[in-house]
Amino acid sequence: MHAAVVLRLVPDIADDLEISESGNDIDREWVGMKLNEFDDHALEEAVLLKERAGASVTAVALDGDGVDKLLQSAIARGADRVVKITYDELPPLPAAAAVAAILADAIQALGADVVLTGVQTPEDAGGQLAAALGARLGWPHLSAVAGVQPAPDGLIVRQEHSGGYATRVHAAGPVVLGVQSASQPPRYVSGSKLRQAIGVKPEKRAGGEAFAGPVAMVRRLAKPASGGGAAMWKGDADAVADQFVALLRERGLLKG
Amino acid sequence: MPMPSPLAVLALIAVAVLVAGYRARVLIAAIARAPAAHRWDQPWQRLGFVAREVGLHRRLLQIRLSGSFHLMIFCGFVVLFSAIVADFGAGLFPGFSLHAIGGDTWIALLQDVFALVLLAAIGLAIWHRFVIRPARFAGSRTTDATLIYLFVIAIVLSMLTEAASGIAAGNVAGGWRPVSGALAAALTGAGLGADGAAALHAGATWVHMLAILGFLAYIPGSKHRHMFTAIPNIFFRPLTPRGVLPAPPEARGQVGISKIEQFTWKDVLDTASCTECGRCQAACPAFAAGQPLSPKKLIMDLRDRIMADAADSAGPLLGGTISEQTLWACITCGACMTVCPLHIEHVPKIVDMRRQLVEEARVGPGLQDAFANMQRTGNSMGKPARQRARWTKDVGFKVKDARKEPVDILWFVGDYASFDPRAQRITIAFAKLLHAAGVDFGILSDAEQNSGNDIRRAGEEGLFQTLARSNMDALSECTFQRIVTTDPHSLNALRQEYPALGGAHAPVLHHTDLLLELIEAGALKLKPGSGATVTYHDPCYLGRYNGGFGAPRALIERAGYRLHEMPRNRENSFCCGAGGGRIWGDDTGVTERPSENRIKEALALGDATLFVVACPKDMVMYTAAIEALDVRGKLAVRDIVDLLELAEA
Ligand code: SF4
Ligand code: SF4
Numbered sequence: 077m078h079a080a081v082v083l084r085l086v087p088d089i090a091d092d093l094e095i096s097e098s099g100n101d102i103d104r105e106w107v108g109m110k111l112n113e114f115d116d117h118a119l120e121e122a123v124l125l126k127e128r129a130g131a132s133v134t135a136v137a138l139d140g141d142g143v144d145k146l147l148q149s150a151i152a153r154g155a156d157r158v159v160k161i162t163y164d165e166l167p168p169l170p171a172a173a174a175v176a177a178i179l180a181d182a183i184q185a186l187g188a189d190v191v192l193t194g195v196q197t198p199e200d201a202g203g204q205l206a207a208a209l210g211a212r213l214g215w216p217h218l219s220a221v222a223g224v225q226p227a228p229d230g231l232i233v234r235q236e237h238s239g240g241y242a243t244r245v246h247a248a249g250p251v252v253l254g255v256q257s258a259s260q261p262p263r264y265v266s267g268s269k270l271r272q273a274i275g276v277k278p279e280k281r282a283g284g285e286a287f288a289g290p291v292a293m294v295r296r297l298a299k300p301a302s303g304g305g306a307a308m309w310k311g312d313a314d315a316v317a318d319q320f321v322a323l324l325r326e327r328g329l330l331k332g
Numbered sequence: 333m334p335m336p337s338p339l340a341v342l343a344l345i346a347v348a349v350l351v352a353g354y355r356a357r358v359l360i361a362a363i364a365r366a367p368a369a370h371r372w373d374q375p376w377q378r379l380g381f382v383a384r385e386v387g388l389h390r391r392l393l394q395i396r397l398s399g400s401f402h403l404m405i406f407c408g409f410v411v412l413f414s415a416i417v418a419d420f421g422a423g424l425f426p427g428f429s430l431h432a433i434g435g436d437t438w439i440a441l442l443q444d445v446f447a448l449v450l451l452a453a454i455g456l457a458i459w460h461r462f463v464i465r466p467a468r469f470a471g472s473r474t475t476d477a478t479l480i481y482l483f484v485i486a487i488v489l490s491m492l493t494e495a496a497s498g499i500a501a502g503n504v505a506g507g508w509r510p511v512s513g514a515l516a517a518a519l520t521g522a523g524l525g526a527d528g529a530a531a532l533h534a535g536a537t538w539v540h541m542l543a544i545l546g547f548l549a550y551i552p553g554s555k556h557r558h559m560f561t562a563i564p565n566i567f568f569r570p571l572t573p574r575g576v577l578p579a580p581p582e583a584r585g586q587v588g589i590s591k592i593e594q595f596t597w598k599d600v601l602d603t604a605s606c607t608e609c610g611r612c613q614a615a616c617p618a619f620a621a622g623q624p625l626s627p628k629k630l631i632m633d634l635r636d637r638i639m640a641d642a643a644d645s646a647g648p649l650l651g652g653t654i655s656e657q658t659l660w661a662c663i664t665c666g667a668c669m670t671v672c673p674l675h676i677e678h679v680p681k682i683v684d685m686r687r688q689l690v691e692e693a694r695v696g697p698g699l700q701d702a703f704a705n706m707q708r709t710g711n712s713m714g715k716p717a718r719q720r721a722r723w724t725k726d727v728g729f730k731v732k733d734a735r736k737e738p739v740d741i742l743w744f745v746g747d748y749a750s751f752d753p754r755a756q757r758i759t760i761a762f763a764k765l766l767h768a769a770g771v772d773f774g775i776l777s778d779a780e781q782n783s784g785n786d787i788r789r790a791g792e793e794g795l796f797q798t799l800a801r802s803n804m805d806a807l808s809e810c811t812f813q814r815i816v817t818t819d820p821h822s823l824n825a826l827r828q829e830y831p832a833l834g835g836a837h838a839p840v841l842h843h844t845d846l847l848l849e850l851i852e853a854g855a856l857k858l859k860p861g862s863g864a865t866v867t868y869h870d871p872c873y874l875g876r877y878n879g880g881f882g883a884p885r886a887l888i889e890r891a892g893y894r895l896h897e898m899p900r901n902r903e904n905s906f907c908c909g910a911g912g913g914r915i916w917g918d919d920t921g922v923t924e925r926p927s928e929n930r931i932k933e934a935l936a937l938g939d940a941t942l943f944v945v946a947c948p949k950d951m952v953m954y955t956a957a958i959e960a961l962d963v964r965g966k967l968a969v970r971d972i973v974d975l976l977e978l979a980e981a
Contacts, residue, residue, distance in 0.1 A: 088716065090714070106716075106718055107716075108708075108709065108717070110708055263693045264690075264693040264695050264700045264703060264704065265693070266587070266690045266691050266693070266792060266794050267703075267792050267793065267794025267795025267796065267797065268691065268793055268794025269794065270707065270794060270795075270798070271797065271798060
């Protein structure tokens with residue numbers, strides 16, 4: 077089994093965000109970038125597949141600022157190989173379909189038979205990348221994945237749905253997975269492993285042709301309008317606690 | 333009964349030595365095959381230190397009673413060694429005696445007197461252990477201690493009886509032996525004849541020799557090993573500055589320690605030297621907080637593991653012999669190492685084992701978050717680097733960026749002082765004082781990262797190296813004369829750890845040093861303070877690790893306050909509980925937080941209204957402790973900077 081994991085750097089949305097002048101993006105100049113949290117889980121699940129079923133793991137990412145460091149950390153985590161995909165041009169806020177077009181050829185050329193990536197990112201809130209990759213590759217895709225088990229003839233994929241429901245899907249052939257959570261929390265990678273990985277130079281591969289079809293675009297970003305629902309409680313801790321208890325009671329969350 | 337024949341004595345000695353050697357074999361083998369530790373440098377300095385430390389009993393006497401009777405026993409053993417020489421000499425070479433050098437005069441007198449001193453000391457020790465029963469003995473082996481008392485009593489009594497019966501039989505001169513002489517008179521008075529006395533003399537000589545040889549054979553399996561290992565252990569103590577944690581040796585081939593055989597011979601000697609006195613346990617804030625860590629128990633467990641000589645059957649070292657919770661409980665305050673009379677090194681062992689846990693990702697969630705944040709952003713809070721200098725917006729003047737222009741003083745601000753609102757207040761106040769004093773200073777701004785001091789102690793060696801290199805690179809690109817910081821943890825890293833990694837040797841000051849200097853030079857003029865009574869908490873990494881005891885106290889006085897010391901001060905300060913990465917751990921199993929224990933100590937002074945600190949983490953820890961204890965009306969936390977009010981110009 078050869079698992080390709082797609083990793084993406086995304087703006088750290090724990091920062092204070094500003095909307096850019098164009099009105100359809102955030103001001104990126106001062107925003108820190110970090111590995112997309114769901115991609116982190118996808119990488120963990122791939123490394124677990126390596127440990128449980130001997131899969132080989134290749135981490136891929138679109139070329140860009142900070143990507144070498146990102147891919148080196150994937151090596152420290154247990155990826156066997158890291159590849160950055162170069163491309164000619166991408167719009168400033170590329171839609172998943174455009175990214176998938178660049179990635180799919182390279183992934184196919186690598187000989188991967190399962191692709192894992194995060195179910196969504198702050199920029200791909202609709203979770204389209206896994207689906208678009210599936211479409212490009214002509215493979216089935218599964219989202220909301222919460223763990224993968226190796227089976228004799230493929231994979232057993234667990235999907236988690238709202239309301240406490242889960243499904244187990246038997247994927248017998250190549251498949252693209254949008255991972256929501258790994259079967260165990262992503263492991264910590266020590267600084268000394270990271271330091272060892274600093275020497276690794278990611279391979280470069282040219283991506284596919286840019287996508288020419290129509291894509292979704294962000295037209296406008298806006299800060300949430302503040303509603304009238306907030307009430308400020310004043311007074312010392314006891315007074316605030318009393319009000320809090322009263323509210324819980326009023327909403328029926330507290331009995332007696 | 334005849335006197336022992338030379339052959340019999342020789343045979344007995346041989347048996348005792350064989351038994352002792354057999355019992356010591358595991359230890360000797362463990363030391364012989366353990367990895368290297370380089371402890372032969374500066375032998376004369378080492379010897380001088382041993383002489384002072386053993387001769388003056390400095391650390392032992394910090395606990396008056398037990399220190400005193402230990403000194404009595406120690407002197408008794410030295411004096412009574414002459415009796416051993418005399419007895420075995422005569423036993424092996426009939427006719428041998430110490431007569432020529434005073435064996436029947438002053439040596440005899442000393443032996444008699446010190447026999448009594450020894451008996452008195454053992455009496456005190458027994459009373460101390462079984463009646464007073466100090467808590468620090470909890471977990472020590474009582475049977476071992478009891479057997480040792482019995483051996484010593486047997487040795488002394490048999491020696492006295494031997495001398496007394498010798499006097500009664502006319503074989504031994506009694507003039508210089510007041511005690512044995514009196515005993516001889518009593519024996520004769522009780523009707524002991526010359527023959528009986530001679531028989532008793534021979535018998536007592538036998539008993540004396542057997543007791544001594546029995547003791548010798550017993551020692552290798554007992555805490556009394558320290559008779560032989562204490563002096564070498566103190567001799568081989570580390571001479572590196574206290575604030576430098578040893579880096580993992582290349583030869584180990586891995587960052588941490590996962591197997592008992594990976595400890596160096598000095599570590600093995602440490603464990604073999606522990607007397608189970610429990611001083612470290614009594615000083616340990618983690619132990620006091622009800623955490624599953626006793627530094628004494630840790631050393632004893634490692635020792636038992638080494639002595640078990642069955643490494644593979646004994647289960648894992650980490651999570652087996654030493655539990656993970658034990659390792660994570662340590663605050664690396666260094667109190668244990670400061671009080672241990674044997675100079676045993678607890679903290680490096682704990683950190684070496686933590687390093688392995690980190691490599692294996694066996695880390696709690698809080699610590700893991702802090703580590704991951706630091707990998708990503710260079711600070712434990714995960715704040716974007718560019719926010720590090722945000723506090724400068726509120727100082728009312730422009731703080732220089734030392735990367736862009738030369739400065740006289742480079743201020744290394746530190747994470748808490750930069751980001752935590754409770755500590756930021758002090759950061760701003762200190763900046764204003766520097767400005768008022770006309771100091772030319774600047775900061776590294778977003779090029780500064782966490783100093784790595786606590787990260788290293790939490791066992792994340794690789795991350796420490798990365799952070800240290802990054803800071804050292806940033807510093808090397810700036811022009812400055814001296815470094816200042818308000819954070820003792822950063823102080824320790826910059827002053828001690830970075831130079832050990834090859835960093836530049838610029839002088840590193842704590843803000844209390846600099847402030848005192850400015851006041852003394854007249855650059856800062858203070859308003860007279862209220863004269864209120866305050867107490868002061870020595871931060872571990874300023875005080876114990878860097879000797880910064882004087883400046884904070886001088887400042888308190890200069891600011892016009894009266895200092896009422898807490899009982900645990902200076903070297904014996906009691907850690908707030910934040911060090912060594914504990915600030916990122918959780919409080920599971922903590923019965924009393926060290927910070928709350930400390931606040932109670934301050935409250936017990938009765939008259940101190942301010943709890944003065946000199947570390948941004950202390951500000952955070954003690955503010956929380958005062959809230960938790962709900963004593964806001966009685967005691968308030970202040971940084972020293974808060975006490976310094978400028979006189980109107
Ligand atoms: S360093 Fe402090 S917390 Fe750690 S074992 Fe020693 S005394 Fe206890
Ligand atoms: S380690 Fe030192 S202080 Fe602690 S019990 Fe042993 S000898 Fe005493």
